[in-house]
Amino acid sequence: MSDENQLAALGEIVQEATGIPAARVVPGASFVDDLDIDSLSMVEIATMAEDRFHVSIPDSELAKLKTVGDVLEFLAAAGVPA
Amino acid sequence: MIVATSASRFSRIVGLGEYRPARVVTNDDLAQTLDTNDDWIRQRTGIASRRIGGDEDSVVAMASAATTKALADAGVDPSRVGQVILATCSMTKHVPGGSAQVAHAIGARAAGAYDLNAACAGFCYGLAAASDAVRHGQSEYVVVAASERLSDWVDWSDRASAILFADGAAAAIVGPADSPGIGPLVCGSDGANAQLIGLDDDRRLHLDGPAVYRWATTEMGAAARAVCEAAGVEPHELAAVVPHQANLRIVSSIAKQLGASQAVVADDVVETGNTSAASVPLALARLRREGKVATGDLALTLAFGAGLTWAGSVVTVP
Numbered sequence: 539m540s541d542e543n544q545l546a547a548l549g550e551i552v553q554e555a556t557g558i559p560a561a562r563v564v565p566g567a568s569f570v571d572d573l574d575i576d577s578l579s580m581v582e583i584a585t586m587a588e589d590r591f592h593v594s595i596p597d598s599e600l601a602k603l604k605t606v607g608d609v610l611e612f613l614a615a616a617g618v619p620a
Numbered sequence: 621m622i623v624a625t626s627a628s629r630f631s632r633i634v635g636l637g638e639y640r641p642a643r644v645v646t647n648d649d650l651a652q653t654l655d656t657n658d659d660w661i662r663q664r665t666g667i668a669s670r671r672i673g674g675d676e677d678s679v680v681a682m683a684s685a686a687t688t689k690a691l692a693d694a695g696v697d698p699s700r701v702g703q704v705i706l707a708t709c710s711m712t713k714h715v716p717g718g719s720a721q722v723a724h725a726i727g728a729r730a731a732g733a734y735d736l737n738a739a740c741a742g743f744c745y746g747l748a749a750a751s752d753a754v755r756h757g758q759s760e761y762v763v764v765a766a767s768e769r770l771s772d773w774v775d776w777s778d779r780a781s782a783i784l785f786a787d788g789a790a791a792a793i794v795g796p797a798d799s800p801g802i803g804p805l806v807c808g809s810d811g812a813n814a815q816l817i818g819l820d821d822d823r824r825l826h827l828d829g830p831a832v833y834r835w836a837t838t839e840m841g842a843a844a845r846a847v848c849e850a851a852g853v854e855p856h857e858l859a860a861v862v863p864h865q866a867n868l869r870i871v872s873s874i875a876k877q878l879g880a881s882q883a884v885v886a887d888d889v890v891e892t893g894n895t896s897a898a899s900v901p902l903a904l905a906r907l908r909r910e911g912k913v914a915t916g917d918l919a920l921t922l923a924f925g926a927g928l929t930w931a932g933s934v935v936t937v938p
Contacts, residue, residue, distance in 0.1 A: 576664055578869060581834045597831045 544610055544618070547590055555582040565607035591618045631754040632801020633747075633938045634761070635694025635793040636905040639686040640892070641673040647783070654779045661783045666868020670786035670893030672771045679711050680718040682789035683767035684725035690763070690791040691726065694938070698727035701793075702759025705750060706735045707742030707766040707897040709926070710773060722765055732759075739817070740864050740925025741807075742766060742897035743792075744932050747921070748805035750794035765791040766897040775824035784867070785825060786893030790901030803851030803934035806843065810835075810928040817926035836870045836924060841877025843930055844922050848878070851934035855880040859917035859937070860907055864924050865889035865899035874922070883920075884912045896925065904937070913937045 549560030556579050562572075569575040575583070580603075584595045587609070593616045595603075603609050646669045647658040661667055673682065683706055691698060704726075706719035717735030738745045743766040750762035767789035774785050794802070813835065820826045840863065848855055858880045863871050865888050875885040888903035895902060900923045907913045915937055922932030 577830045578664055578833050578867075581830045582837070585834060585838060597828075597834065600830070 541610060544591075544613060545606070548587065548606060548609060551583055551586045551590060555579055555586060563606055565605070565610060567606045568604055569606070570604070593618050629755050629757070630797040630800045631751040631794055632797035632936055633792045634795040635690045635692070635696065635938055636901065636908060637686045637689025637691070637693055637791045638902050638905040638909075639682045639689070639789040640902070641671040641677045641682070641787050643672050643674060644669050645672050645786075650783060653776070654782060656779045656783060664867075664869075665783060666871075666887070666890055667783065667893050668890050670891075671788055673769050673787040677769065677787060679708050679767045679769050679789075680721045680725065682769070682787070683708070683718065683722045683765040683791065686767065686789040687722060687726050687763050687765045687791040690793045694761075694793040694795065696761050696793055696795065699730075701726070701728035701731045701761045701763055703750070703753055704728060704731050704733040704763045704765065705746040706733070707738070707746045707764065708735060708768055709737045709739045709742065709896055710768045710770050711735070712772055718767075722763070726763070728763070731763075738897075738929050738931065739927055740866065740894075740896045740899065741923040741927070741929050741931045743790075743900050744805070744921055744923045745807065747792065747794065747802060747935070748931070748933060750792075751802040754794055754796055761793055761795045763791060763793060764901075765789065766901050768896040768898050770825065770894070770896060773819065773823070773825045775822070775826075778824070778826075780829060781825050781827055784827065784894045786895050788892060788895040788898045788902055790898050790905050792901055801936040803847070803853070805931055805933050806847045806850050807929070807931035808843070809930070813928050816928065833867070833870060835928065836866065837873040840870070840874050840922065840924055840930065843924070843932065844874055844878045844920060847920055847922055847932040847934060853918055853934050856882055857918055858883040858920050858934070860884050860886065860904070860913045860919040862886040862900055862904050862907070862919050863922045865892060865903050866894050866925065878920070880920070897923070899923070908937055
């Protein structure tokens with residue numbers, strides 16, 4: 539999976555969880571400030587991402603994921619193949 | 621040698637009663653003192669308003685009022701009540717408990733009485749205990765009252781909890797039946813996550829919202845299915861799904877995972893907020909009062925919260 543594919547997959551997850559168009563899910567976008575996603579929707583996104591990428595995102599890590607780019611970096615650090 | 625008691629009878633809920641404090645507190649009311657607004661609260665919780673008790677609305681007074689209504693609904697004289705179970709976690713004085721005072725207030729002065737604290741799950745545990753007491757011949761009728769005055773424990777400057785918690789009471793009368801009316805209890809706990817909901821060092825309610833949301837939306841769907849399986853009921857046979865009214869998004873998630881396509885999903889949280897142990901019986905009583913379920917319908921109850929602890933069963937609507 540390339541970075542672009544991971545970004546596209548994350549976009550699909552955000553769109554399914556919140557209805558926000560996947561095209562708005564870009565690396566520099568802040569979940570709260572740019573996409574207006576609340577904390578409970580972030581939990582839904584995290585659980586869907588866990589299933590999609592076969593990775594664990596503990597609550598302590600979730601709190602640090604402020605932007606779309608943060609998630610991509612987390613996936614890379616967690617060893618999810620790009 | 622201990623003499624065996626009759627265990628041949630079945631049990632069911634024979635009456636329900638609710639008590640909702642008169643004072644309605646809207647989201648706009650809260651926005652006058654908290655950094656929040658109606659849209660923000662509705663989007664995250666589904667709650668539009670909640671009831672907050674007056675000085676007269678103690679845990680015992682609300683439980684007694686709800687129980688008196690439930691006895692009238694059942695057509696059962698208080699003298700025939702053998703036990704009173706009070707499910708609550710919000711008594712400001714823990715000793716003595718409130719159950720004996722409820723028994724006295726309703727006129728069941730010879731009844732046994734005990735308090736049960738399983739936080740939000742208390743009513744479902746109490747229902748199972750009442751069912752067993754009836755089936756084993758200990759008592760003809762058992763009261764399961766659930767009453768909470770959470771407003772005494774809320775930090776009204778904390779928007780995360782002040783928007784959620786509320787006051788109210790409901791009661792069920794459990795009595796003998798010709799066929800099973802209360803399915804097997806399915807229950808569990810997770811003490812490793814005890815810190816997620818409870819009183820903080822200032823003795824005020826705190827809740828780790830995102831963590832609790834994740835737990836409830838990932839674990840309670842399976843719990844709901846287990847409750848159905850234990851009762852031998854397929855989800856499509858349910859007329860109602862009545863999860864703990866913590867948050868409408870959690871309620872909707874559980875209902876979606878259960879897949880009870882024919883069922884009405886309780887949404888009492890919208891006008892009631894989270895009343896902990898009282899939430900499931902309040903929601904069930906409301907569905908019945910509004911004609912959304914009928915006598916004999918199957919309803920799934922499932923309650924969960926601080927502990928963490930959870931419990932549920934399938935019941936027939938009285």
